[in-house]
Amino acid sequence: MAVTDTAPAKAQTISHAHRRQTLVIGWLLLALAVFVAVFFAMPTTGTASFRLAFPGDLFTVPNLKVPAAPYAWIVAAVLAFFGVRQFLPGAAKWSGILFGIGLLLVVTAFLTWATAGKSFSLTGMLQATLIRAVPIALGGLAGVLSERVAVVNIAIEGMLLAGAFTGAVIGSLLGGTIGLIGAVLVGGAFGLLLAALVVTYRVDQIIAGVAINLLVLGLTSYVSSQVLTHYRSLNNAPVFRAIEIPFLSDLPVIGPVLFQHNLFVYGALIMVAIATYYLFYTRVGLRARAVGEHPEAADTLGINVYRLRYINVTLGGMVAGFGGAWFTLGSVGRFDDNMTAGRGFIGLAAMIFGRWHPVGALMAALVFGFADSLQQKLAILRTPIPAEFLAMAPYIATIVLVAGLIGRARAPAADGKPYVKE
Amino acid sequence: MSEQNGSDTLSTQLLKRAAPGRTDFEDLVILPVLAVVVALVLGGLIMLATGVSPSAIGRSFVALFRGSLGSLTAISETLTAAAPLTLAGLGIALGFRAGLFNIGAEGQVIMGGIAAVVIGFSFEGMPIWIHLPLALIVGALAGALWASIAGWLRAATGAHEVITTIMLNLIAMRLVDYLLRHPFIQKEGRADPISKNVLPSAELPHLLDWVDPALRLHAGFILVLLAVVFVWWLLFRTTTGFEFRAAGLNPDAARYAGMRSGLIIVLVMALAGALAGLAGANQVLGVLGRASPNFSGGVGFDAIAVALLGRSHPLGVLLAGLLFGALQAGGRQMQVSAGVSLDLIAIIQALIIIFIAAPILMRAVFSFALQKTAR
Secondary structure: OOOOOOOHHHHHHHHHHHHHHHHHHHHHHHHHHHHHHHHHHOOOOOEEEEEOOOOOOOOOOOOEEEEHHHHHHHHHHHHHHHHHHOOOOOOHHHHHHHHHHHHHHHHHHHHHHHHEOOEEEHHHHHHHHHHHHHHHHHHHHHHHHHHOOOOOOOOHHHHHHHHHHHHHHHHHHHOHHHHHHHHHHHHHHHHHHHHHHHHHOOOOHHHHHHHHHHHHHHHHHHHHHHHHOOOHHHHOOOOOOOEEOOOHHHOOOHHHHHOEEOHHHHHHHHHHHHHHHHHHHOHHHHHHHHHHHOHHHHHHOOOOHHHHHHHHHHHHHHHHHHHHHHHHHHHHOOOOOOOOOOHHHHHHHHHHHOOOOHHHHHHHHHHHHHHHHHHHHHHHHOOOOOHHHHHHHHHHHHHHHHOOOOOOOOOOOOOOOOOOOO | OOOOOOOOOOOHHHHHHHOOOOOOHHHHHHHHHHHHHHHHHHHHHHHHHOOOOHHHHHHHHHHHHHHHHOOHHHHHHHHHHHHHHHHHHHHHHHHHHOOOOOOOHHHHHHHHHHHHHHHHHOOOOOOHHHHHHHHHHHHHHHHHHHHHHHHHHHHHHOOOHHHHHHHHHHHHHHHHHHHOOOOOOEOOOOOOOOEOOOOHHHOOOEOOOOOOOOOOOEOHHHHHHHHHHHHHHHHHHOHHHHHHHHHHHOHHHHHHOOOOHHHHHHHHHHHHHHHHHHHHHHHHHHHHOOOOOOOOOOHHHHHHHHHHHOOOOHHHHHHHHHHHHHHHHHHHHHHHHHOOOOHHHHHHHHHHHHHHHOHHHHHHHOOOOOOOOOO
């Protein structure tokens, strides 16, 4: 790590912890190698056939055929090599990357095992991954924006739900675009409410978040059963159609995966880019991060801590409102009770995984979106693995990460602490 | 301002408030009552805004009262609904006292409930005086184990219990979805996820059968009263309870005084989980007779409000649990006789949490009546 020259004693403990972590990763990789060999390589026969092209594509690409058993053996061997490498000198530097590559290989081995003797649309799944990552990424981004100013945002789930509801109702009345604007505004309103409770009225951040989640769940369910069931036309919003980007969308594989999406996918990617620029390349962003790390120091330098917290948490709410609209305006057009179903909490997990960085949150959201879409496909492939366990994977992984078993995510220093101006 | 006492508790301020050392009458009695009243008034305004006619609103509030206190049946329903809320609320209050934020009661309720169901439908022919206690104890143990994961992680690695308990909640929900389809647990001949029925020998007996067999109040409520006394005794009459409270008020001082903070954290979480697990067992053995998806019905989240409203004092939690039980029972009556959705109660409960947790807001709004001692 980069701190070695300043504090030798501290560096010692860091390197010790690092060393232990490297060993843990080594053992994990070896265990994965055995797992892949026993469960994926030994019992499997046949060839997995991955469809890359959709019917009617401009360019046709042949199916990717992978012999399942040999591939699994190769993966097991590579994992074993990575694992052994962790026990040799100089391993610590590469352990994180190798572990990431190892996990990716396990997933590919799993897919070939599940597809052995069958055929499976890989492109379709990657496309679904990106789509399903949208609400998670936006939820994670909402979390990043508010936690960077040290406001813990448990209320992402509620903000998503509020966005979904508003999108459906206003979208049905006034059209999709105004519905989307309404969703963003209502999301922002709940962000503002969270900021007001937390900053001005000094409500505990966790309690405020839980209360907002319950409030939004109650409000949306109440209005849905009290009003929407009687006036069905209020819950029938138009859905945003996919925008095919000229030329690029015709590319094989990449086209359908990246360039044939609706507004929400492009919007999420753009928002991640803007948020990264805002937080890390602008003066206000630097101030916001200072507020999150050391509000007293920021205050001393004349930064208005309260105002920045208000602004960022409200912005986070707006982002979550946009993400919430995806559930209705971006996919099905109608609102159902509690339709976000814990996506906001996966967004929270994505934020932690992404180490409080917008791009990191997006990456983590893609992984979780992959797990989400895999869950749908597993039913098609008829694997013996229950979908529920795959659905748990993001949560279990988050616990493992938070516990620091593999790597350690560091929150902004003042995260969760109220600030009272002296 | 003691914002910077270096403690790693996320919410020193709140916990101080949730676990008051001094008896401030205004804080303890007037603010909670005001919060409930304001939430009810806002509930009325929300009804008005969604097109419910004023006369129907009037009827709703009458129904709310009738359905919770108006008859013997209503009181029985109130007590039945209050039981799981109070049990889980006691667990969360225990956590608050020790400086732990246990958002995971919902997951612990689910795990306790499912474990109690499994014991409840197995062991045919076992006498009730073994079967029922066994089911209750296993339910409590399951909740305790589930919560201990978060406690252990906090003690051993410093992983914050808020994040871990949120994740454990979600894992428990998926796990129960899976278990309810498992052939061992799923009821024979059913395609939907639903468990087998609890055997009569594991059911909590109804208390008022001799008056009217339709009254649902069951022996679980006696369990609740025992739990209230137990938690009070534990917190205020034992060394362990003193250590819990000391760890909550000032973790550093507690550590310097030689208290083993890691052990305290695990113990508190386990006890909180046991109480929540008991709440789940209480529901399946006393009311539902089986487990289905969402059988917990958000009890674990409402219990957070109960603990806050009860100021983390066992007696306060009992009173708050009774109030929330009354809201639930009355809300059902409201749905039947005034046609207002039960979800309104969820809104009112969420508003109560906000007002309780924001005394500064309440004092600002009611500045004409309350002292200006906002800290």
